[in-house]
Every structure is written in C-alpha cells, then in structure tokens.
Amino acid sequence: MEIFGISTQALFGQLLIGLINGSFYAMLSLGLAVIFGLLNIINFTHGAQYMMGAFCSWFLLTKFGIGYWWALAITPIAIGALGMVIERTMLARLYKLDHLYGLLLTFGLALIIQGLFRNEFGSSGLPYQIPSELSGGVNLGFMFLPKYRAWVIVASLIVCLATWFVIERTKLGAYLRAATENAALVQAMGINVPRMITLTYGFGVGLAALAGVMAAPIYQVNPLMGADMIIVVFAVVVIGGMGSILGSILTGFGLGVVEGLTKVFYPEASNTVIFVVMVIVLLFKPAGLFGREQ
Amino acid sequence: MKTLKRSLIGLAVAAALGAGSVQAQVSDNLVKIGVLTDMSSLYTDLAGAGSVVAAKMAVEDSGIEKRGYKVEVISADHQNKPDVGSSIARQWYDVDKVDVIVDTPNSGVALAVNQITKDKGKAFLVSGAASSDLTGKACSPNTIHWTYDTWMLANGTGGATVKSGGDTWFFLTADYAFGHALERDTEAVVLKNGGKVVGKVRAPLNTQDFSSFLLQAQASKAKIIGLANAGGDTTNSIKQAAEFGIVKGGQNLAGLLVFLTDIHSLGLPTAQGLIVTNTFYWDLNDQTRAFAKRFSALDKGIYPTMVHAGVYSAVLHYLKAVEALKSDDGTKVIAKMKDTPTDDPLFGKGTIRVDGRKIHPAYLVEVKKPSESKGPWDYYKIRATIPADQAFRPLKDGECPLVK
Numbered sequence: 001m002e003i004f005g006i007s008t009q010a011l012f013g014q015l016l017i018g019l020i021n022g023s024f025y026a027m028l029s030l031g032l033a034v035i036f037g038l039l040n041i042i043n044f045t046h047g048a049q050y051m052m053g054a055f056c057s058w059f060l061l062t063k064f065g066i067g068y069w070w071a072l073a074i075t076p077i078a079i080g081a082l083g084m085v086i087e088r089t090m091l092a093r094l095y096k097l098d099h100l101y102g103l104l105l106t107f108g109l110a111l112i113i114q115g116l117f118r119n120e121f122g123s124s125g126l127p128y129q130i131p132s133e134l135s136g137g138v139n140l141g142f143m144f145l146p147k148y149r150a151w152v153i154v155a156s157l158i159v160c161l162a163t164w165f166v167i168e169r170t171k172l173g174a175y176l177r178a179a180t181e182n183a184a185l186v187q188a189m190g191i192n193v194p195r196m197i198t199l200t201y202g203f204g205v206g207l208a209a210l211a212g213v214m215a216a217p218i219y220q221v222n223p224l225m226g227a228d229m230i231i232v233v234f235a236v237v238v239i240g241g242m243g244s245i246l247g248s249i250l251t252g253f254g255l256g257v258v259e260g261l262t263k264v265f266y267p268e269a270s271n272t273v274i275f276v277v278m279v280i281v282l283l284f285k286p287a288g289l290f291g292r293e294q
Numbered sequence: 295m296k297t298l299k300r301s302l303i304g305l306a307v308a309a310a311l312g313a314g315s316v317q318a319q320v321s322d323n324l325v326k327i328g329v330l331t332d333m334s335s336l337y338t339d340l341a342g343a344g345s346v347v348a349a350k351m352a353v354e355d356s357g358i359e360k361r362g363y364k365v366e367v368i369s370a371d372h373q374n375k376p377d378v379g380s381s382i383a384r385q386w387y388d389v390d391k392v393d394v395i396v397d398t399p400n401s402g403v404a405l406a407v408n409q410i411t412k413d414k415g416k417a418f419l420v421s422g423a424a425s426s427d428l429t430g431k432a433c434s435p436n437t438i439h440w441t442y443d444t445w446m447l448a449n450g451t452g453g454a455t456v457k458s459g460g461d462t463w464f465f466l467t468a469d470y471a472f473g474h475a476l477e478r479d480t481e482a483v484v485l486k487n488g489g490k491v492v493g494k495v496r497a498p499l500n501t502q503d504f505s506s507f508l509l510q511a512q513a514s515k516a517k518i519i520g521l522a523n524a525g526g527d528t529t530n531s532i533k534q535a536a537e538f539g540i541v542k543g544g545q546n547l548a549g550l551l552v553f554l555t556d557i558h559s560l561g562l563p564t565a566q567g568l569i570v571t572n573t574f575y576w577d578l579n580d581q582t583r584a585f586a587k588r589f590s591a592l593d594k595g596i597y598p599t600m601v602h603a604g605v606y607s608a609v610l611h612y613l614k615a616v617e618a619l620k621s622d623d624g625t626k627v628i629a630k631m632k633d634t635p636t637d638d639p640l641f642g643k644g645t646i647r648v649d650g651r652k653i654h655p656a657y658l659v660e661v662k663k664p665s666e667s668k669g670p671w672d673y674y675k676i677r678a679t680i681p682a683d684q685a686f687r688p689l690k691d692g693e694c695p696l697v698k
Contacts, residue, residue, distance in 0.1 A: 010513050017505045122596065123338035125529060127561035130537065137539055143509060146537045164584055218537065220529050220559060226336065228502055261496075263506035268469050270506075271498040 013143030014264050020149045021063060022256020023156035028229065029236040029248040030160055030208035034167070037243035038180050038200045041091055044106035047230030048113040049205045052079050053212020055117065058128050058221045068131040068217070075213045076206035077220055083205030087198050110230070111165055117223035125220025135172055152214055159210065160249045167245055176200060235278045241291020251289060314378035318395070319621040321391060322385045325365045327609060328392040330382060330407065330509055331422060333371035337399040338524035340602045341422040344593040345397040348602045351589065352609035358617055365613070368392070372403045374499065379403035380410060387414045393622040394419060394612060397605050401425035401571040411436045416624035419612060423477040423605030424524070424551060428689060429651040436624050436640075440630060440652045441604030442573050444472070445687040447550050448479035450571030450656050450680055455518055455548045456487040456638075463548075464516035465494035466507050466531060468523035473696035476522040476550055492516045497527070504531040508538050517545060529559050536564055553599045557673045562664040563671075573656045573685070574600035574640060575674050581639035586671075597671040602639045608652075611636050644682065649694035656685040 028050060035043045056078055057071035066074070087111065094101045130148045137146040140256075155198050167173040179186045179193050187193045212226075219225055236255055240247035262273040269276075281289060295668045311566055316653075329349050331341045343360045346369045353365045368390070379398070386392035387410070395411065399422025411418040412434040412470035419438050419635055422429055426445040428437060463484050467473040473496065481491050493514040495507050508531070511519045519540065528549055552570045576586035576597050583604070598606075615630040616622050628650075636644040636652065644654040659674040667673060689697055 007513075011508070014506055017503075017509060020505070021503050118334065118338070122555075122594065123334070123336060123342070124340070124526060124555045124559035126559065127533075127564065129561075129563070137537075144512070144539050144543070146539070148537065149505075155449050218534065220526065222526065225502070226524075227507065228500060260506050264510065267495050267497055267507065271501065 010264070014260050016143065016145065017049065017149075018257035018260025019253055020153050020256070021141075021260060022253035023153050024215060024229070025233055025236050025256050026160050026212040026249045026252025027156045027207055027214075028233040029240065029252045030163055030245065031051045031211075032233060032237050033240070033243055033245055033248040034163065034207070035201055035204040036237070037245065038176055039091070040095065040099065040180075040229075041102040041198055041201075042105065043076065043201075044103055044203075044230065045110045045113065046106075046208050046233065047226030047228075048110040049079055049083060049208040049226070050076035050212040050215070051117065051226035052082070052113065053209030054128070054216040054219075054221045054225060055121075055196075055212075055223075057213045057216050058126055058211065063126065068213070071213050072210070076210045079209035079212075080202040080206030084198050084202040088200040092194070092198075101116040114223055114227055121223055123222065123224060124224075125222035128216040128221050130217040136180060148217060150229070152218075155214065156211075158254075163207070164245050164249060186236070232274055235274045237288075238286055239274075239278050241288030244288065244290040244292075247288060247290025317572070319619075319623070320616070321393065321622055322361065323364060324391070325358075325363060325613070325616055325622050326392045326394075327365065327367045328383075328386045328395045329367060329369040329370065329397050329407040329605070330372055330379060330386075330395050331397045331687075332374055332399050335367070335374050337374070337422065337524070337598070338523060338560075339555040339557060339596060340599045340603075341397055343369075344589070344596055344598065344602045345422065345605045345667060347589060347592045348598065348605040349396060349609045350587075351585075352606045352695070353591070356610055356613040358613045361617070363617070370400070372400065374400045374403065375544050376406040378401045380406045383407045383410045384419045386565045387411075387416050393417065393624065396420075396609060396626075397422045397601070399423055399477060399601065399646045401428075401469075401677065402470050404428060405432055405471055408432055408434055411624070414624070416614070417628050419605075421607040421608055422601045424472050426479055426617065426692070427475055429473075429547050429647075429649045430687075430692040430694055433649045433692070433696050435627050435650075435696060438608065438628060438646055438650045438652060440608040441600050442571075442656070443651075443686070444476040444551075446573070446656055446685055447476060447571050449685070449687075450547055450658050451550050452480040452483040452520070452571055453487065453567060454571075454658055454678070455546075456484055456489045459488035460518035460548065461487075461548060462509045462516045463489060464514040464519045465522050466504070466511060467494060467496045467519045468527055469496040469498050472524065473522045477520075478538065480520055480522065480550055483560050496686055499527065499583060501527060504534045505538060508535055508540060512538065512540060512543065512545065518548050519545055519550045520550055522550050525553070525556065528552055530571050530680060532568070533564055538664075545554075549587045553601070554597060554671070554673065555599055557661055558597075558599070558671065562667055562673065564584060566663045568661040569677070570659050570661065570674075571656055572600050572659055572674070574598070574603040575659065577672065577674070578657075578676075585640060590671075607636070607638045607640050647689055649692055650696075651686055651689075651692075653682050653686055655682045656680040 056075040060066040134148040240251035262270045301512045334343040401423045404423030421441045426443040428439045463643040632646045641654045658678040
C-alpha cells in the first residue's frame, strides 16, 4: 500500500524517527516552559546548557572514565548547579524588569559560553560512542530501530510525564504555581519563594543538560549543537503556548513528526517547516495552541 | 622658524622611510591579504583560523618582508552566508584596500566573491570552496582555484568506488551550490563508468539529524550511499549511518568530501575503512611533516587539512608574482601567476591553467584501522596517486569562456 507514492512501511519508519527527534524538542522545550512559566525569564542560554550537558558527559568519560549511565545522573546535577549560580548572581536581579532584559542577559551568556567552547574545542565536534548495552538495534519489519533511539524516546517520555505530574498534580507543584501568581502572598505563608525559584531554574537547566547527555552519542559533541537547536525549540515553545507544560511536551513530539514527514516529502524545506507552522499558529492563536490569553 | 624646521625634519624622516620600500606600484605601499573564511560554524576547523595561520606562515616563508615589502594579513567570518561574504568583500576592496582574498570555504559564498573580485579587478585565491563551476561556467581572469574541486573528488572517490563494484548510488546531498555541484559531477562519473543512480535527497546545510534521510537511502537498496556534503554534515551522517546499521546491512558509504579534521572528530572506530580523495596529507614526506609540526603548534594542535595547505601554497605563489611584477594589481598578478610554474614544499611542482585551475596530483586514501594508527592524526594510508594530468577536469570540458 502506498500513500503519496511512499509505502506505508517507510512512512511508519519516518513517523517513528520524527517522534524520536520530537523527544529532544519536548525535553528542551519543557525546561524552557518551566523556567518561563515560573520565573518569567526567556532562557536563551538553554541551548548552551544543553551543549554543556553533552560536553560534561564527554569530559566525564575521557578524563575520569565515567561512562554514560553515571553521566546521566551526574551531568544534570552539575550543570543544574551551575545554572543556580547564574540565577542567584545574575537573573535574580532582573525579575522586576521587562522580559527583554532577561532575554538579553541569557542570550549574551549563551554567546559567551558557546564562544569559549568553540575556542577551546573547535567546531568539528568530539566523538562519544553509544554505550555498549544500547548499541545495535532491532528489525521492526518496517525499519531498523537502533536500540539507543528506542531508549531516547522511552526516557524522554518518562521525564516529561514526571515533570508534568510534579508541577500539575503535587503539593510542591501547587506552591510553585501559586508563587508565580502571587509571590508575596505565598511568601507570607512561610514558604521560601526565592529558594524555590532558584531550584526551579536549576531543574530546568538540569533538563537541558539531561537532553545534552542523551544527544551526545547520536550527534557529535559540538559547541554549536545548542545554537542549532535553540531556535527550533523556541518555535516549539511559542507554538505550544509560552509557559504551558503540557503544551510544550505535545508540540515537541508533534513538530518532530511534522519535521520528519517534511524530510520525506520535501526535504529541502525540513529546516523551515517548523517556522511556517509557527507563523500559521500565531496568526490564528496568538497565545499558542495550549496557551491562555492574558 | 620652528614650523619650518619641523617640516624639514618631517620630510627627511619621510624620505628615509620611503627609501626603505620598493613599491613603485604596490598600492598604498602595502600588500593586504584578506582571509575570508568560516570562523564560527561547521567549516571552522578545516579552514577558519588555520587558514589565517597558513597565510601568515606563507608570508613569513616567502621572505618578502625582508626585501622591503609590507604585507598584512586580515581575516573575517562570512558565516556561510553569501550576502555577508559579499558585503565583507566589497568593504575590503573598496574601503580597506585589500588586494587579494583567499580561502573562502562554502561554494555559495565563493561564487559571489568570485564575481565581485572580477568586477573590481582584484585577485581571489580559492582553497576552501569546492564547486568546479569556479573554473567552469563561472571562471574568471581574477580567480585561481587552488586545492581541489568537485570534479576531482567525484573522479577520485566516485571513480574508484564504481570500479570496485559499487555501481548503484543514492545521493545524500547538501542543499546548496557545493552539494549540487558535487552531486552532478559524481553522477556523471557513475554513469560514465556504467553505474546507475537510484535516488537522491537534498538535506539543508547544517542538518543535525540525518536518520530520516538515511532511512530513505536504506530503502533505496543502493549499494553506495554517496555523501555529497562536508564538515559537520558529513560527520553526523557517517556517525548516524553506523547507528542505523547501514554498513552492516551491506550498503557502503562514499564520503565524497572528507577532511582530516572530520576523521579526527569521528574517531577511527567509526571512520575506519572510508575511502577519501585528498590533494594533501601531512605525512607525505619530510617537508610536509615539518610544515604540519609548525602549523599545529600555531593552530591549537590541529594538523593541517588540504585547505590549509592550499592557502599556504597559494599565498606563497601570489607573493612571488607580486615581487616579480613589483605590482599588486589583481588582474596582472593572476595572469603572472598563471604564467609561472608553481613550486612549493607542500604540493611540489605544478602549473596553473588558463581557466584558473591549479594542477597537482591527488591521492586516494583509506582511513586506517585503530590498530594501524600510531597516534593522533595518523589516519590515512595512501592507496593510489592520481597523476596531475588526470586529477582534474580536462580544460575543454569546463565550458570556461576564457578557454578558446
């Protein structure tokens, strides 16, 4: 059977690939949405933090012989801690100002971090092998699925759903959401709001770093990997609705699929299609698919 | 009185300084070399800052400054955007008095600068860009294409692959001038040798994930997947092809343009066995080894790619011509360069054709197994040398208007 000249089998394969790429978009845009939703900061350093996650795992492996699985645990904590330092020393001074200042600060930081890494490590990237437990793949009949990609999709689904659950369904999440509505009131209840915000930023950055560790074996560990990704991820967040947790997860996966299908039917447009979708969505729903108009 | 005395001293100083320089016709007493390259994106390691290092080494080795000439090397980042590259080139020629632009990886940018250089009567020495159109339809009396081109790559890697049985091809092509030219030239070689092209897909420049394209290549059942891309695009496609079990499944990859820095980035476990065509390898002889050692000390330990070597060799020959003519007039210098046989430590003896094509041998090399490599940057085994007269497209086939 064929659809538009492509066999259904090939189409299944492409859909799956789209979902896998979408899982990176979802994880990254989730971190952005959490940070924007709770801190009102448009975190442009997110791409650089994703890149630092990949570099951190490379560094752990080559300098200390610490493999992928430990890197998965250590890296988000290390990079998240670094994020918290940035939040305490710099971002905390900007909360009362317009969004634009936060954006400029984080954008500048991203340029500096990427420049430093490029200067030190060059632009062609460093090798990072797939962990031996996950090398090879299985033949699904319609495609050869590398085990590692299967792992990526499962892991990112778990991470995304867990984050959504914590923020939308637990008491801690309720505090966080309340603090964004009225920080003074929540503080009056005896909750340390500034500390909560710092931890939230650290968590968002940790998510980016985790995505970076997971990306390292697939892509080259490259100082520019975040710069290429961040623009797309921003489009995902805007389409999903700024600050909407579920919105960014669903749009992340959805746009991965849209992009994947474009790579089959009109590959030349595959790096533009997401922006076309963004324009259309913004024309009809300026707050994004899942966003609430204020 | 005081002012008169001062002016006299001034005049005397000016005369004394002037006496030291010989440039009757060198514009503003300065030969200014502009390295226009990729300083921030996927071609940075294979060209980038290394090309600036190579140009400076050539100025030093030419000894021209000891003979009274002043030479300055400046550089800029074209960001892989033809519009950015064009405005830098115009600014350099019109305002900054740059006499020659060198390197310029990215064929899109190079073709734009090629036209501007011709309009302004300056000189353009291409090392990083690949499109064979630079000495074909777009050839110019002001441009020399130094190091390699898409025809040479197609003929080298493509020809060798078809002859060893890889007769059905699927192209994964970078969607801009370079990729299109490389695909076109390789397809011609494949067809000429009795092969067949069963499909192609054009991926945007700087794509991160190639799995979707690789799946299409897999489905095509072609014996060879031809990678008509470069830099980060090539390393990502090779890495992901290994992940999707393409080579294990019986298909082979033909990396049509792979640089030494790409192999370094991939690591030998992933890159071993690849067949690549280059015109320079640092471990060819004592002179190339000495150059590589000096170069890597100046470029963060990176060993020179053929692009770096080409910049060095081109600038060296350019300065010889400037000195012979005592002029830095672009059109005249390029004509002089074409008339003079080339000779340098990296490419040996060679010539430059009327269409601007620099002629030298090419090497078909195989990437070593990890066990065969003696250390970092020891990556290639030379499988065959393609003689200079066969390495590049015959003059008559290029459709260059300068060829009568």
